[in-house]
Amino acid sequence: MALPKIEGKQVFSDELDIQDFNADRRGHTAGALGFHHLQMSAATAAALVGMIQSLPGKMSELELPFLVLHDPEDAISPVSGTELLMRLSKSRYKEFVPVPGGLHAPHFNQIEFCELKIRTFMRNAIAAERPRISNVERSPEAWPDPSKDGPLHGQLAAERWPAQNRVAPLLSFCFLLGHVLMVGSPLLLLVAGSWFTWCLGGLVLLYALLGSFFFLEAVRFVWGLRKAHSRFRAAQPGTLGNPFECQVRHLVCVAICAEPDFMILTTLQQLNASSSAPRMRVVFAMEEATDRPLDRFELYKQQLPNVASVSYHIHPVKDEEVRGLCSSLAFSLGREVKLMSSSELERYVLTKVDSQVLLPLNYFPELDRSVQQRSGCGPVVWQPLLAGLMNRNRSIGATRALTSMRCFSYPGIFALNLMCVTCYSAPLMQYVKMGLHHPNYLGEDCMMLAQATISEGRSAQLAVLPVVVAVAPPLDASCWGALREAARQGARWAAQVAEVAEFRWRHRAPKTTISTISWLVRYWFVRLALINGIGLFASSLSLAAALAPELPEVEKVLLFWMDKLMLVVLVSLLLMMPLYEQLMAHFFVAKENSFVKAPWNQLAFTMLSAPVAIFTNTVVDLWAWYRHLLLGKAGIVIRQRKKVSLDVEKM
Structure with a gap:
């Protein structure tokens, strides 16, 4: 039988080894380097x-x-x-x-x-x-665990900060109780007497100030986006440039579970088109349940010819870990940094990407610029602005309004240094020192800032990048399906924010108790007052104004104007939130593709759907907190977000 010929280039990468292999024609003798048309x-x-x-x-x-x-x-x-x-x-x-x-x-x-x-x-x-x-x-x-070998320093996050098999039950109870007290406080006027009107006046003033703050922060960031957009356009994007001009290197980790290939490919096209691609190292973090891992890797690698290095790791399921991004990222990045020396770690910045986000072409140039400006300024996490632009033309009004409500709140949340969300970057050495991602928590994004703060013993700062990252509104083939998808995402979001607050309090450094309390108060009030409570508070205030007994003239006038002021604040937010996200679409820098669209004819219906979004968000959070109290982490359904609707998935 004749065997196929094996060429030296199939075995060796060194040219001399290839030549020696091909030149050796001693057949099947003991000294042969390989097979050459052997008979069997x-x-x-x-x-x-x-x-x-x-x-x-x-x-x-x-x-x-x-x-x-x-x-x-x-x-x-x-x-x-x-x-x-x-x-x-x-x-x-x-x-x-x-x-x-x-x-x-x-x-x-x-x-x-x-x-x-x-x-x-x-x-x-x-x-x-x-x-x-x-x-x-x-x-x-x-x-x-092999991930402990190599340049990793100290304990991994899972060992340093053991996690309970609950989702912050005490904190979830406080959130639930605080929400009820906050939104129901106007109704106490029916039994408390006229003096309580002045207490309500303080709450209404706080709401107005908080709403104004978030509005001004949104305007400030839009102005910053405009300047950054002009700067990027003037720099003639689209050319790769000289990879040696900047010394910053990028480790980009792409999380993959079971998403369709075309979802990932769109993200990879943006990475490959970036001017920072020659300085980029891309790692695919795959779950054990990921189908066709090798086929996927080969397909994805073909989309990244401009990237310097591409690799993948498969995360095995462990009983004590929460399946999802945290454990998958920790496993894959733990193995990747083993291949790097300490000097290399100092030069790299980690960026986390998943298939639900689309990075703009100006993400890494702005990140390079900020890294060089903030060199030696302490622990930092870089955070871009988000907008629900991906496949937006297939979404329904209520879910678009829900996404715009969250995206509108992000500038204020970032300005208050409360948390990072969805997509972020951090110095790789800082990430290694804090023990990688914590595999026993749900929200790797919320945990990033908290872990950095605790491990460094001082507050880590959010540095907001003037770029827009596209995310997807909750999607499905029907209106009811899209609302169910929104409920699933909201339940996990509620769990994440409760977990990170409990984590930060439980593992705080002894000298940071005061700053941690300050952070928790701001975190609690923004989470309850603006994101969840403002709609129900305005409704209960109107109900109290209609049902209140006879009050002195001054308190009656005060109650009347409080009701009108809350109505103005609420209506202004309902109008501004969709408009804000619609404007963000103009600052997203991308190659031509069918995923990023924000038709202006959707704006009116998105605004009309905003009350439904606020109501849905509040109901989902209340349901999630109640479920977490009863079942802990078992009450959370771990699902990937839907970036496309079902009719597209079948194409």
Whole structure:
């Protein structure tokens, strides 16, 4: 039987090795470097085929620790065999490390990388097997985690700050009780007497000031967007430029679960078109449930020819971890930073991206600019502005209004340094020192600022980038389906913000108690008063004004004007929130694609739907807090957001 010829370029990457391999024609003798049109007897071929056919059954019997170093582009031994081995083997300690550029001889072509991996694996495997040898019981959860090796310093976040299997029950109760007291306070006027009118006056004034603050912050950021947009246009975007002009390097982590490919491809096109692509290292953080991981990686890698390095990691499910972005990002980034030296970590900035966001072309130029300006200024997280522009033409009015309500509140939330959301960047060394993402919490975005603050012992600052990142409103094929999707997203959001508040209080540094209390008060009031309570408070105030008993003339006039002032504040916000997000569409810088559209003919219906959005958001939060009190984390449905409607998914 004639075997196919194997060329040196399939095995080696070094040109001299390739030439030596191809020049060696000693056939099947002991000194041959490889196979060159060898002949094989039928008996040997039959034995080889029989051995290969028996391998899947033998894989399931394998219990020893093992390490596989395999290049996904190996043209001689397909990586699908390695993936099958990882799935079938019963080994408690096993690791598959992709070796890009390793070809069929990774131990030759990537010798330093492979040597580090082998040494690390042997050290951890011996430590893992030692209890077996000494007949000491040890649970699988206690086995060494390979992510602790390498340049990681100190404890990982999960070890430093143990998480309870609840979603901040005490805080959820306080949020629920505070919300009821806040929105129901005007009705106390019916039994409290005229003196309570002045207390209500203070609350109304606070609402008016808070609404004015959020309005002014939105206007300020829109003005900043206009200046940044003009600056980017003047810089002639679209050219890659000189990659050595800026010393900042970018580690971009793209989280993937089971989204359709075309969702990811749109995001990758923006990354590849960025002027910072030559200074970029892209990592795909895949869940164990991700289908076709190797096929996906090959497809996605083809979309990033301008990017310097592309890799992927598959996160295995662990019982103690919350499935979702936090655990997946922590696993993949933990393995990626193992490949980097401490000096490299200092130069990189981490940016988290998922398939529900679309970065503009000016994101990384503005990030580079801010990184250089804030060098040595303490812990920082960079946060862009968000707008519900992605696939907006397929959304319904209520969900558009809900998204615009949240996006309108972000400038004020960022100005108060309360939290970062959805998409963010941070110095990679800062991220490593805080122990990576915490895999036992829900919201990796909300946790980012809190973890940085606690690990550094001082408040981490939000640096807002003057760029617009496109996100998707809750989508589905029907109005009811879209509202259900909004409810799912809202429930998880309510859990995240409760968890991060409880985390920050429980793990605060001794010298930061006062600043933590100040942060919690601002956090609590903004979360309840503006985002949830303003609509119901205005309604209960109008009801109290209509049902109130006879009051002295001064209090009666005060109550009348309070009711009108709250009506003006509420109507102004209902009109401004959709308009604000509509204007943001003009500052989104993207390649031409069908995902980012904001038709002006939708604006009127979005404004009319705003009361429904406020009511829906309030009901969802109340339901979520109640459910969290009863069930903890088990009461949260972990689902990916829908970036496209069902009719598009079928195309």
